[in-house]
Amino acid sequence: MNLNDINCSEYLNSSNSIFNILSNTEKNTLLKNHTLSSYKKNDVIFKEGEIPNSILCLIEGKVKILKKGVGGRSQILKMTKPIDIIGYRALLADEPYISSAIALEDTIICAFDKQELKELIHNNNDFAIKIIQLLSSELGFSNKKIVALTQKHIRGRLAETILFLKNTYGFEEDNCTLNICLSREDLANLSNMTTSNAIRTLSTFANEAVISVKGRKIKITDFKKLQKINDLG
Amino acid sequence: MNLNDINCSEYLNSSNSIFNILSNTEKNTLLKNHTLSSYKKNDVIFKEGEIPNSILCLIEGKVKILKKGVGGRSQILKMTKPIDIIGYRALLADEPYISSAIALEDTIICAFDKQELKELIHNNNDFAIKIIQLLSSELGFSNKKIVALTQKHIRGRLAETILFLKNTYGFEEDNCTLNICLSREDLANLSNMTTSNAIRTLSTFANEAVISVKGRKIKITDFKKLQKINDLG
DNA sequence: AAATTTGTATGTTTTTTAACATAAAATTAA
DNA sequence: TTAATTTTATGTTAAAAAACATACAAATTT
Numbered sequence: 001m002n003l004n005d006i007n008c009s010e011y012l013n014s015s016n017s018i019f020n021i022l023s024n025t026e027k028n029t030l031l032k033n034h035t036l037s038s039y040k041k042n043d044v045i046f047k048e049g050e051i052p053n054s055i056l057c058l059i060e061g062k063v064k065i066l067k068k069g070v071g072g073r074s075q076i077l078k079m080t081k082p083i084d085i086i087g088y089r090a091l092l093a094d095e096p097y098i099s100s101a102i103a104l105e106d107t108i109i110c111a112f113d114k115q116e117l118k119e120l121i122h123n124n125n126d127f128a129i130k131i132i133q134l135l136s137s138e139l140g141f142s143n144k145k146i147v148a149l150t151q152k153h154i155r156g157r158l159a160e161t162i163l164f165l166k167n168t169y170g171f172e173e174d175n176c177t178l179n180i181c182l183s184r185e186d187l188a189n190l191s192n193m194t195t196s197n198a199i200r201t202l203s204t205f206a207n208e209a210v211i212s213v214k215g216r217k218i219k220i221t222d223f224k225k226l227q228k229i230n231d232l233g
Numbered sequence: 234m235n236l237n238d239i240n241c242s243e244y245l246n247s248s249n250s251i252f253n254i255l256s257n258t259e260k261n262t263l264l265k266n267h268t269l270s271s272y273k274k275n276d277v278i279f280k281e282g283e284i285p286n287s288i289l290c291l292i293e294g295k296v297k298i299l300k301k302g303v304g305g306r307s308q309i310l311k312m313t314k315p316i317d318i319i320g321y322r323a324l325l326a327d328e329p330y331i332s333s334a335i336a337l338e339d340t341i342i343c344a345f346d347k348q349e350l351k352e353l354i355h356n357n358n359d360f361a362i363k364i365i366q367l368l369s370s371e372l373g374f375s376n377k378k379i380v381a382l383t384q385k386h387i388r389g390r391l392a393e394t395i396l397f398l399k400n401t402y403g404f405e406e407d408n409c410t411l412n413i414c415l416s417r418e419d420l421a422n423l424s425n426m427t428t429s430n431a432i433r434t435l436s437t438f439a440n441e442a443v444i445s446v447k448g449r450k451i452k453i454t455d456f457k458k459l460q461k462i463n464d465l466g
Numbered sequence: 467a468a469a470t471t472t473g474t475a476t477g478t479t480t481t482t483t484a485a486c487a488t489a490a491a492a493t494t495a496a
Numbered sequence: 497t498t499a500a501t502t503t504t505a506t507g508t509t510a511a512a513a514a515a516c517a518t519a520c521a522a523a524t525t526t
Contacts, residue, residue, distance in 0.1 A: 069384030070466030077376050093369035098377060128361040135368035136326035142375040143310050143331060149383050150425045151302030192383045194514060199474060233303030427484055432504060
């Protein structure tokens with residue numbers, strides 16, 4: 001899609017957008033001063049340590065949010081899809097980014113000024129409450145992840161990642177192929193394991209007929225068994 | 234301290250309280266309908282799965298927030314001190330609790346009605362913004378914890394826990410003894426390791442003269458070395 | 467098309483951590 | 497007080513996961 005074809009107003013009104021409760025005046029204020037950018041696969045959108053100066057709205061594509069640990073290993077904290085907002089936590093906490101955002105495929109992002117967002121929150125209470133709901137549900141998600149990533153074994157962790165990807169991106173038309181293509185390394189960085197272990201465990205799952213793998217396409221062939229592996233940990 | 238001696242209004246006005254920006258009218262509304270309860274050490278304040286119906290304010294004592302994982306092992310997600318608020322995440326996300334709260338020592342808690350909190354947020358924008366700041370800084374904390382707990386080795390994780398306890402509860406008058414007493418099991422559950430490993434690693438740190446241990450009292454004797462262990466992971 | 471780089475697959479070894487076992491010390495209850 | 501239970505300490509073994517090594521396939525660059 002070409003940048004010139006993007007109609008941001010349409011995205012603000014979308015049913016999944018947190019902006020859809022804004023008044024027309026508020027939406028227009030946002031739209032008056034927005035920036036559209038496009039990113040190629042693997043482009044860095046923002047980086048750990050940078051100061052946020054706008055709120056980003058993912059119009060098209062997929063973006064991973066990751067944080068590097070001691071050994072330089074990355075942990076993917078979040079996977080986003082249109083029309084999620086990105087990078088608002090650091091902005092709202094008045095902190096530099098503690099994570100980086102990288103495009104997983106060609107991506108279009110609409111940026112609104114930081115100050116305008118803050119004014120919106122300040123003037124529109126329903127919007128503030130939507131942000132509160134967003135943050136508190138994300139915090140719950142993050143807390144659950146702490147326990148899953150630290151306590152489950154490799155098989156359980158990878159199974160959880162596959163089910164998570166299904167919930168986030170859904171299936172293709174065949175109703176069983178994950179609607180996202182990731183490298184084995186990304187799968188590993190989602191699941192807190194080495195790339196080798198992601199590759200090996202993926203092969204094992206395929207041998208056990210839980211999934212089938214063709215390149216980066218993953219089909220879930222035995223959903224119940226996958227859930228069992230996830231539940232057992 | 235006796236429950237009858239508690240003056241809740243004093244706590245609402247305290248400089249650490251998120252309630253201190255409220256108007257007198259708002260504070261009085263809160264105070265009109267509050268419940269004080271006291272808990273003994275190890276008492277359960279709320280439990281995973283329960284429905285939150287009030288926001289809890291820790292007036293006195295210390296409380297751990299923990300979540301059980303697959304094998305029944307607990308991960309301590311948060312350590313609280315006066316006058317932190319407790320259990321607000323689930324309440325704000327309109328979800329059941331995903332974690333439990335347990336008193337670490339004799340504790341006094343003041344509960345305000347859920348609905349009143351929601352009305353406050355709805356009517357007082359500055360208060361909503363304070364909640365947003367609280368949630369977003371907690372989310373950052375949680376995300377950092379994901380990476381630390383999954384990527385650091387045992388020594389680094391325990392060092393981080395000790396430094397975290399120092400930051401949260403500070404030192405006693407001697408300027409080196411942690412102002413909190415925890416069982417080895419709690420230290421383990423903070424650091425994502427077995428109790429055996431917490432005991433062993435604590436002994437090693439003591440042998441290396443990084444800390445000194447007397448029962449449950451921990452003294453930091455070599456702060457720089459402890460930070461180095463923490464940084465190395 | 468050939469060459470180079472990157473990603474995937476799989477076997478082997480080493481490290482880390484958990485599990486298990488036992489005993490002593492410290493609390494708590496009878 | 498004694499007895500029982502819980503907590504701490506430490507040694508040993510077993511399991512899980514990382515690290516390493518190598519080969520092959522796929523994608524990219526030249």
